[in-house]
Amino acid sequence: MTALLDISGLKVDVPGRAGTLHAIRGIDLSIGAGECFTIVGESGCGKSLTAMSVLGLLPRAAILSAERMSWKGQDMRRFSRRQWANLHGPEIAAIFQEPMTALNPVLTVGEQIIESFVHHRLGNRKAALARAGELLERVGVVPVERRLAQYPHEMSGGLRQRVMIAMALMCQPKLMIADEPTTALDVTTQVEILKLLKELQAEMGMALLLITHDLGVVAHMADRVAVMYAGQIVETGSVASVLTRSAHPYTSALLDCLPTRDQPLTPIPGVVPALFGELEGCMFRNRCRFAREACADPVPARSVGEGHVYRCLLEANEVAA
Amino acid sequence: MAAYVRSKVIVSLLVLFTVSLVGFALLHLSGDLAATLAGENASAEQIAELRHTMGLDRPLLAQYASWLADAARGDFGLSFFARESVLTMFLARIGTTAILAVSALILAIAVSLPLGMLAAVRPNSWLDWMVSGVALSGQALPGFFLALMMISFFGVTLRWLPISGSATPLHYVMPVVVLAIGAIPALMRLTRSGMMEVLEQDYIRTARSKGISSLRVMWKHAMRNAILPIISLSAVQLGTLLGGSVIVESVFAIDGIGLLTYRSIQRGDFPVVQAMLMFVSASYIILTLLADVINAWLDPRLRQKSQ
Numbered sequence: 001m002t003a004l005l006d007i008s009g010l011k012v013d014v015p016g017r018a019g020t021l022h023a024i025r026g027i028d029l030s031i032g033a034g035e036c037f038t039i040v041g042e043s044g045c046g047k048s049l050t051a052m053s054v055l056g057l058l059p060r061a062a063i064l065s066a067e068r069m070s071w072k073g074q075d076m077r078r079f080s081r082r083q084w085a086n087l088h089g090p091e092i093a094a095i096f097q098e099p100m101t102a103l104n105p106v107l108t109v110g111e112q113i114i115e116s117f118v119h120h121r122l123g124n125r126k127a128a129l130a131r132a133g134e135l136l137e138r139v140g141v142v143p144v145e146r147r148l149a150q151y152p153h154e155m156s157g158g159l160r161q162r163v164m165i166a167m168a169l170m171c172q173p174k175l176m177i178a179d180e181p182t183t184a185l186d187v188t189t190q191v192e193i194l195k196l197l198k199e200l201q202a203e204m205g206m207a208l209l210l211i212t213h214d215l216g217v218v219a220h221m222a223d224r225v226a227v228m229y230a231g232q233i234v235e236t237g238s239v240a241s242v243l244t245r246s247a248h249p250y251t252s253a254l255l256d257c258l259p260t261r262d263q264p265l266t267p268i269p270g271v272v273p274a275l276f277g278e279l280e281g282c283m284f285r286n287r288c289r290f291a292r293e294a295c296a297d298p299v300p301a302r303s304v305g306e307g308h309v310y311r312c313l314l315e316a317n318e319v320a321a
Numbered sequence: 322m323a324a325y326v327r328s329k330v331i332v333s334l335l336v337l338f339t340v341s342l343v344g345f346a347l348l349h350l351s352g353d354l355a356a357t358l359a360g361e362n363a364s365a366e367q368i369a370e371l372r373h374t375m376g377l378d379r380p381l382l383a384q385y386a387s388w389l390a391d392a393a394r395g396d397f398g399l400s401f402f403a404r405e406s407v408l409t410m411f412l413a414r415i416g417t418t419a420i421l422a423v424s425a426l427i428l429a430i431a432v433s434l435p436l437g438m439l440a441a442v443r444p445n446s447w448l449d450w451m452v453s454g455v456a457l458s459g460q461a462l463p464g465f466f467l468a469l470m471m472i473s474f475f476g477v478t479l480r481w482l483p484i485s486g487s488a489t490p491l492h493y494v495m496p497v498v499v500l501a502i503g504a505i506p507a508l509m510r511l512t513r514s515g516m517m518e519v520l521e522q523d524y525i526r527t528a529r530s531k532g533i534s535s536l537r538v539m540w541k542h543a544m545r546n547a548i549l550p551i552i553s554l555s556a557v558q559l560g561t562l563l564g565g566s567v568i569v570e571s572v573f574a575i576d577g578i579g580l581l582t583y584r585s586i587q588r589g590d591f592p593v594v595q596a597m598l599m600f601v602s603a604s605y606i607i608l609t610l611l612a613d614v615i616n617a618w619l620d621p622r623l624r625q626k627s628q
Contacts, residue, residue: 057529081535088532101523106545106620116531151621167531 002073003030004175004207005054009067012049012058019276023049023062025231031175036201036208038218038239040254041228044272047211048097050228051179054209055094056084089116093168097180099160103152109163110148117170128170135166139196158189162196169200175207183213194221215254219243224307227251230283231275237308245317247302247310250284252319282312290314322617322624329613333606340602341392341595345385348591349377357589358401392599398592400585407596410581417487418577421569422562424493425500426555433505434551437512438539441520452513456506468499468572485574496573500566504558511554515547522546549616556612560605564597 012024024046031037039047052058053069056079069076071087079087093116096102104112113136114128123131133144139162141147141155152160161181168176178197182190198221201208210221218225218239225243226236227250235248246252256266270287282288285295294313303309304316312319355372356363363371372378376387391398397407440452475495476484483492519525520543528542529535565579578597585593617623 055530057526085532085534088530090532094527094530096523096527098523102527104524104528104542104546105622107541115528115533115537119531119533119537153622153625164527167527171532 003032004072005029005031005209006068006070007054007066008069009065010050010053010069011065012046012053013063013065014059014061015063016061022275022279023231024053025275025279027226027228027231027233029226029233031207031209033174034201034205034207035223036198036210036221038210038212038222038225039228040212040215040218040225042213042272045228046231047213047228048179051094051177051209051211055088055092055177086120089120089171089173090122091173092175092177093171093173094177094179095161095164095168095181098184099157099164100184102164103160105152107151108148109150109152109155113148113163113167113170116167120171122171131170132166135169136163138200139163139166141166157185158193161185161189161193165193165196165200169204172204173206175209176201177209177211179211180213181210182217197221215243215258227254230273230279232283232311234284234312235308235310237304238306241304241306241308245304245308247304247308247314247316247319248284248312249288249290249314249319251310253287290318322614325617325624326610326614329610333610336606337599337602341389341599342385344595344598345388346381348595349381349384352589354401354589354591388595392596397596397599400593401590402588403590407592410593411578411596411600414577414581417575418563418565418570418579420493421496421500421566421575421577422559424497425504425562426559428497428501429504429508429558430551430555432501433508433512437509438516438544440509440513441516442539444517449513452509456509459502459506462502464499464503464566465568465572467502468495468569471495471499472572487573487575487577492573492575496569496575499569500562503566504562508551508554508558511551512547515550516543519543519547545619549620552615552619553609553612556608557605560601560608563604564601 007030008028010024010027010029011022014021014023027046027050029037029050039050041047049058049062053064056076058064064077066077071091074083103109110129110132113132114125117123117128117131118125122128129148132148136142136144136147141159141162147155147159147163152163155163164181176197181197182193185193194217197208197210200206208221210217212218222239224237225239226233227242227248228234229250235242235246235251242251243255246255250268253266253268257268259265268287273283273286275283280298281296282291282299285291288295292313299311299313301309301311302316310316353368355368355375355377358375359368359371376384388398395408397411399405400407400410403410436448436452436455440446440449443449472484472495475482482494483489484495486492525538525542528538563578565577565582567579567583569575570577570580571583578600581593582597584590585597
């Protein structure tokens with residue numbers, strides 16, 4: 001199976017007054033048709049920037065470089081403005097973290113939903129409205145007629161996120177990018193939205209790139225996962241393998257952060273390092289209880305089999321012990 | 322919406338009433354109108370008699386009440402000097418000033434919006450620097466200087482444009498340009514800063530992720546949000562322009578509201594000054610009201626708040 005999205009050696013630098021911020025420092029990523037891939041990590045680890053890189057919507061100041069970055073075999077690094085525009089909607093669509101601010105306050109929900117469909121010439125306004133109606137019905141934004149005429153401020157956060165989902169689905173994308181889609185919502189709404197995303201993914205046969213900081217979400221949703229720390233993927237593989245046989249101390253520490261009923265949660269000591277200047281070795285070493293001197297040298301990637309890869313000097317079974 | 326407009330209108334009328342009262346009082350306390358009217362060689366008796374015939378010796382409130390009663394019926398009295406109805410004098414000039422004001426504002430908006438938008442899309446580009454430069458020099462350049470330079474260049478050297486009067490449309494070109502240049506800096510800077518703020522918003526990123534054209538993102542998604550403060554500013558600027566520009570009207574010898582007001586103040590022509598004061602405040606009030614209504618129509622959130 002050829003991957004929809006195939007990226008290797010992705011780097012994003014953001015030059016600034018305090019020096020250049022190396023926000024993403026060489027990550028590999030590939031997403032196959034119909035699969036659910038999650039990127040998990042703390043704030044500032046570069047997971048959202050990774051999503052924006054794939055969308056071609058990085059901030060103007062950011063500089064992207066990659067050894068390979070392709071969509072269905074086409075080189076995305078050479079995409080013209082027009083090619084990006086053709087990609088957005090029918091190929092890749094996105095929903096974002098803040099449903100409260102992600103919709104335009106002065107346009108009706110209906111106008112915003114149909115825009116992409118009409119612009120990509122998939123049909124006229126009437127056809128667009130019909131499809132918007134079906135999708136809103138499907139995601140549970142009813143009664144459709146009234147909702148289409150409403151403005152975003154007349155809806156709750158959960159409803160707005162459902163509107164965002166319907167909007168993203170309008171052109172039947174092959175890949176949906178969801179950047180922390182439930183972080184800003186209350187817990188019960190979170191569960192509903194995630195469930196909906198999972199169902200829609202199966203129904204539409206699309207791939208889902210889900211960005212989250214919540215390993216619980218990963219366990220529920222994903223086929224494969226990449227754990228990001230300080231602009232690098234420290235561990236990746238199938239969800240079953242990574243979560244049950246985590247080989248990297250950071251993954252294992254994240255798992256310890258999950259609240260359970262009978263055990264107190266264990267926070268990770270220390271803070272995320274600033275990503276300026278020359279960065280060598282494992283960035284987690286100053287927070288890691290297994291750290292040793294050699295961790296300051298470049299750390300090779302090691303395989304545990306079936307695509308499960310991690311970057312650490314420890315043997316695969318040492319962390320769990 | 323109707324309730325919103327109604328409450329605004331009531332407040333507006335109160336403001337207008339206050340302005341008329343304060344204006345009336347200040348004008349009467351600012352000097353002895355009878356002495357001014359009688360002239361330098363008049364005797365004390367002549368001044369006293371004039372004061373009595375003009376009714377200027379009555380209590381201030383009584384004078385105000387009769388002025389208000391007349392004004393409410395559209396009668397603003399006679400000019401002390403021209404011996405003409407104030408309304409007639411006003412109507413003879415408002416057309417000229419209104420053409421100048423409206424054309425200047427349209428020109429200013431036509432220049433400011435696209436340039437401000439472009440500057441916002443490419444901050445710190447050469448275009449942005451040019452826009453900032455134009456805004457700065459527009460603000461720094463005095464209107465009279467600009468007017469004189471234009472007259473000497475386009476009027477005298479090139480002989481392209483007539484330099485005084487308001488007889489043909491060509492006569493309006495230079496005064497309109499001078500007035501527009503005065504209004505452009507504020508409009509352009511507000512467009513630039515407003516657009517830059519809006520372009521940072523999440524919903525712009527959403528719009529971009531939909532693959533629609535960047536022109537549509539700019540116009541439909543960004544401008545619809547950024548235009549709200551621009552409408553309010555334009556209303557205020559039109560108010561100022563309708564009050565007439567003494568400088569532009571004097572330099573180009575245009576007989577408009579600005580010049581009339583200026584001369585009347587100089588001569589102590591109280592009925593004219595009071596009427597002009599009412600006109601200027603009424604235009605400000607009506608224009609701001611209009612701007613509020615347009616904004617409420619464009620922004621559903623304002624509409625809801627007002628209900």
